[in-house]
Amino acid sequence: xxxxxxxxxxxxxxxxxxxxxxxxxxxxxxxxxxxxxxxxxxxxxxxxxxxxxxxxxxxxxxxxxxxxxxxxxxxxxxxxxxxxxxxxxxxxxxxxxxxxxxxxxxxxxxxxxxxxxxxxxxxxxxxxxxxxxxxxxxxxxxxxxxxxxxxxxxxxxxxxxxxxxxxxxxxxxxxxxxxxxxxxxxxxxxxxxxxxxxxxxxxxxxxxxxxxxxxxxxxxxxxxxxxxxxxxxxxxxxxxxxxxxxxxxxxxxxxxxxxxxxxxxxxxxxxxxxxxxxxxxxxxxxxxxxxxxxxxxxxxxxxxxxxxxxxxxxxxxxxxxxxxxxxxxxxxxxxxxxxxxxxxxxxxxxxxxxxxxxxxxxxxxxxxxxxxxxxxxxxxxxxxxxxxxxxxxxxxxxxxxxxxxxxxxxxxxxxxxxxxxxxxxxxxxxxxxxxxxxxxxxxxxxxxxxxxxxxxxxxxxxxxxxxxxxxxxxxxxxxxxxxxxxxxxxxxxxxxxxxxxxxxxxxxxxxxxxxxxxxxxxxxxxxxxxxxxxxxxxxxxxxxxxxxxxxxxxxxxxxxxxxxxxxxxxxxxxxxxxxxxxxxxxxxxxxxxxxxxxxxxxxxxxxxxxxxxxxxxxxxxxxxxxxxxxxxxxxxxxxxxxxxxx
Numbered sequence: 001x002x003x004x005x006x007x008x009x010x011x012x013x014x015x016x017x018x019x020x021x022x023x024x025x026x027x028x029x030x031x032x033x034x035x036x037x038x039x040x041x042x043x044x045x046x047x048x049x050x051x052x053x054x055x056x057x058x059x060x061x062x063x064x065x066x067x068x069x070x071x072x073x074x075x076x077x078x079x080x081x082x083x084x085x086x087x088x089x090x091x092x093x094x095x096x097x098x099x100x101x102x103x104x105x106x107x108x109x110x111x112x113x114x115x116x117x118x119x120x121x122x123x124x125x126x127x128x129x130x131x132x133x134x135x136x137x138x139x140x141x142x143x144x145x146x147x148x149x150x151x152x153x154x155x156x157x158x159x160x161x162x163x164x165x166x167x168x169x170x171x172x173x174x175x176x177x178x179x180x181x182x183x184x185x186x187x188x189x190x191x192x193x194x195x196x197x198x199x200x201x202x203x204x205x206x207x208x209x210x211x212x213x214x215x216x217x218x219x220x221x222x223x224x225x226x227x228x229x230x231x232x233x234x235x236x237x238x239x240x241x242x243x244x245x246x247x248x249x250x251x252x253x254x255x256x257x258x259x260x261x262x263x264x265x266x267x268x269x270x271x272x273x274x275x276x277x278x279x280x281x282x283x284x285x286x287x288x289x290x291x292x293x294x295x296x297x298x299x300x301x302x303x304x305x306x307x308x309x310x311x312x313x314x315x316x317x318x319x320x321x322x323x324x325x326x327x328x329x330x331x332x333x334x335x336x337x338x339x340x341x342x343x344x345x346x347x348x349x350x351x352x353x354x355x356x357x358x359x360x361x362x363x364x365x366x367x368x369x370x371x372x373x374x375x376x377x378x379x380x381x382x383x384x385x386x387x388x389x390x391x392x393x394x395x396x397x398x399x400x401x402x403x404x405x406x407x408x409x410x411x412x413x414x415x416x417x418x419x420x421x422x423x424x425x426x427x428x429x430x431x432x433x434x435x436x437x438x439x440x441x442x443x444x445x446x447x448x449x450x451x452x453x454x455x456x457x458x459x460x461x462x463x464x465x466x467x468x469x470x471x472x473x474x475x476x477x478x479x480x481x482x483x484x485x486x487x488x489x490x491x492x493x494x495x496x497x498x499x500x501x502x503x504x505x506x507x508x509x510x511x512x513x514x515x516x517x518x519x520x521x522x523x524x525x526x527x528x529x530x531x532x533x534x535x536x537x538x539x540x541x542x543x544x545x546x547x548x549x550x551x552x553x554x555x556x557x558x559x560x561x562x563x564x565x566x567x568x569x570x571x572x573x574x575x576x577x578x579x580x581x582x583x584x585x586x587x588x589x590x591x592x593x594x595x596x597x598x599x600x601x602x603x604x605x606x607x608x609x610x611x612x613x614x615x616x617x618x619x620x621x622x623x624x625x626x627x628x629x630x631x632x633x634x635x636x637x638x639x640x641x642x643x644x645x646x
Contacts, residue, residue, distance in 0.1 A: 003045070005069050007058065008037035013066035023066070031057040035067050262298070270294045270304070277306075284362035287312045287355055301325060303342075316352025320345035320374075338367045345374040350477070354420040354452040360397040367393045375404060380477055381523040384434055387413070421451035428462075436528025437501055439464055453478035457485070467492035467511070481527045483519040494542065504606060504633040509542020515575070533577040537584075543567050549596055552638035553614050553625045561638045562631075567591055580604055593617040606633040 009017070013032055016022040023029050031054060034044055041058065045051040061067045244252075274294050281289040292308025306322040323342040330337035348356070361367040370391035377384040389404035402415040402422075411431045415422040428444035441462045448457040455475040462469040469492075473485030491510045498505040515535030521527040548564025555561055566589075573587040583601040590596075593616060600610035610629040615622065631637035 003042040004040050006037065006040050007035045007061075007067040007069055009035055010065055010068055012064075013061070016066050027053055028057050028060060032061055032066055035061075266296055268296065270296065280362075280365075284365060285311060285355075285359050297323070312352060312355060314349070314351055316349045316355060318347050319343050334364060336365050338365065339369065341367060341370045343370065343372045343375075346372060347376050347378060349378045350380065350452055352452075353422065353450065357399065357417040357420060357422055359399050361393050362397060365397075372402075372404070379524055380481075381525045382435060387411075389413075415450065418449065421449055421454075424448060424450045435524060439500060441469075460487075465493045465496040473517075475524075475527075477524055480520065480522045481524045483517065483527055483531060485518075486514070486516045488514045494539065502633075506545035507539075507542060508545075509539040509571070511537065511539050513537040513575070530579050531577070532579070533575065535575050537571075537573055537575050539568075539571040541569060542571055546634070547629075547636045547638050549612065549614055549627065549638065550594060550616065552627050552640060553616055553623060555640065558639065558641075562635065587612075600629060602633060607631075608633060608636050612638075 009032065013035070017029075017033060020029075023032065031044065031048065034047060039047070041054065044058075045054040048054050058067065062069075271294060274291060277294070278289050278291055281291075288311070290308075290310045291306050293306070295305050295307075297303055297305045303323040303325045306324065307320065309319040309322050311317040311319075321342075321344040323340075323344075324338060325340040325342070327337040327339055370393065371389075372391060373388040375387045375389075377387075385406050387404040387406050389402065391402050392400040394400040399417050401417075404413045404415070405411065411426070411428045414425045416424075424447070426444065426446040428441050430440070430442060431444055432438055432440045441464045444462040445459075446457050446461075447459040448455065450456075453476060457471075457473045457475075460469070460471045460473065468490040469487055470490075471485055471487030473483065473487075476482045490512050492512070494511050495508045497511065498507060513536050515533050517531050517533045519527055519531035521530040544566045546563060547566060548561060549566045551564055552559075552561035568589045568591040571587065571589045573584045576583045576585065581601060581603040583599065585599045586597075587599060588595075588597050594614065596612050596614045598610060598612040600608070600612075602608050608629050608631055612627040612629065614625045614627055616624075626641045628639045628641055629636060630639065
């Protein structure tokens with residue numbers, strides 16, 4: 001393609017400029033817009049900045065029928081070449097017209113494409129600097145073709161860029177854009193024609209794509225030197241380089257420091273300091289302390305773990321595990337700060353209550369919190385259920401309070417040191433007494449004092465079996481077990497209370513009364529069986545099951561009566577319960593026209609005994625009878641002994 005050729009747009013080209021959808025490639029569209037019928041190929045290349053892209057685009061636009069070659073612009077004068085040093089004699093420089101004619105003749109030589117034979121591109125004429133002008137041995141240029149109306153067929157050429165080899169040279173500085181006039185060196189170095197039977201469009205696209213890749217490279221230089229006939233460019237090594245950001249570096253440093261501290265904590269010889277720890281603890285508690293083993297643990301939180309801790313000469317307190325969570329910085333100072341102590345599985349004997357109330361953390365140790373779990377209180381032969389809670393130490397060091405709760409969280413106990421024991425406040429909800437008779441309180445509130453051998457309940461308010469209980473009591477286990485106290489019952493449901501006292505007793509009604517109780521036994525476990533209770537009872541709207549007083553009166557003389565039930569509006573009497581049995585005296589029962597009185601007793605073998613005086617009023621007469629109560633609690637028998645009619 002002649003660089004002086006001037007192209008103009010066809011009708012399709014003008015339409016393609018107006019409609020963007022017909023020509024979407026940017027370079028093709030830009031060059032089509034630049035074609036104005038006045039600019040030559042060299043002018044277009046100078047304005048666009050890349051001769052190879054302009055040539056390829058013009059060729060494709062020709063093939064699409066968007067442009068047509070109109071005329072050839074006059075060639076600019078060629079500057080004289082400097083004399084060649086290797087010439088044998090000074091010669092004259094050829095004129096510009098002769099050089100231009102030689103180029104045009106070379107460019108217009110036909111190209112024959114053969115798929116089977118390799119074809120080399122005709123060698124362009126050499127311009128040799130000699131003294132006299134030497135014309136190349138080329139055929140004369142053909143006369144200009146006559147003007148035609150139809151679109152001329154473009155010259156079919158196939159050109160491509162030779163793939164360069166890469167050398168690891170330093171990247172040279174990027175020069176200015178290639179001048180449009182340097183086409184001779186461009187074709188000599190980078191274009192090789194092959195007869196492979198490809199179309200013009202495919203060949204130009206190949207050249208265009210290769211040249212575009214070179215132009216987009218950051219290190220490509222169009223004027224770089226040639227080595228061995230091959231254009232070279234430096235190789236940019238893009239090997240992966242390890243990069244660590246500063247946040248990751250900080251995390252690695254902190255993680256490494258934590259790992260080192262953890263190793264030191266695990267491998268530290270704690271056993272060497274065990275005697276000193278036992279000594280300091282003994283001085284603070286004023287009781288000898290023995291520790292089985294000491295170690296460091298990370299779970300559940302970083303802590304120093306003590307195992308097999310025993311306190312006191314009588315070994316009144318034993319702890320399976322003690323976890324110490326210290327302020328590690330304070331370990332380097334004179335005053336040690338223990339943020340938390342966790343004590344698991346404790347057994348406290350009653351002898352140790354007086355010792356515990358006097359405990360203090362010591363002047364050089366600050367204990368901020370003590371948590372207790374699995375605490376059992378041994379009262380001799382009775383061990384209360386395991387409880388857990390918190391122990392608070394005052395700022396001066398002594399014990400301030402202990403707050404405990406059982407596993408079901410339905411009983412809470414607060415202990416405050418007082419002398420050789422504690423003041424206590426207890427609150428229960430749906431709580432069952434751990435000792436006989438094992439009453440279950442719907443609600444309980446108690447206050448008093450707890451010592452090493454004595455429990456003094458000064459206030460007891462409770463709700464049980466639908467009624468109320470108010471009382472006070474003292475339990476002493478210094479010599480066996482002793483109990484003394486009094487209580488008042490209000491509207492207790494007998495149907496719920498009697499199965500707890502004796503399952504064979506069957507009665508209904510609202511029980512009220514006042515009682516005094518006392519007892520003595522060799523142990524707390526047997527104290528309930530030896531309790532003596534005295535008091536008065538008042539039962540309203542009740543029923544006594546398993547015997548029928550009215551039916552026994554109707555049966556006549558010496559006719560035993562079994563089964564049935566007796567209803568009454570009110571029943572009063574005195575209660576006496578002893579170890580050998582219980583007895584109801586001064587009984588008074590009334591139910592409509594029936595009245596009865598007498599006494600009833602039962603021994604430890606559940607055998608019944610008693611006499612009842614019964615009076616029944618009729619419309620015309622009054623019947624009086626004496627009934628004897630015999631049999632057992634499960635099968636009572638009523639037998640009339642004497643009757644009178646009026």
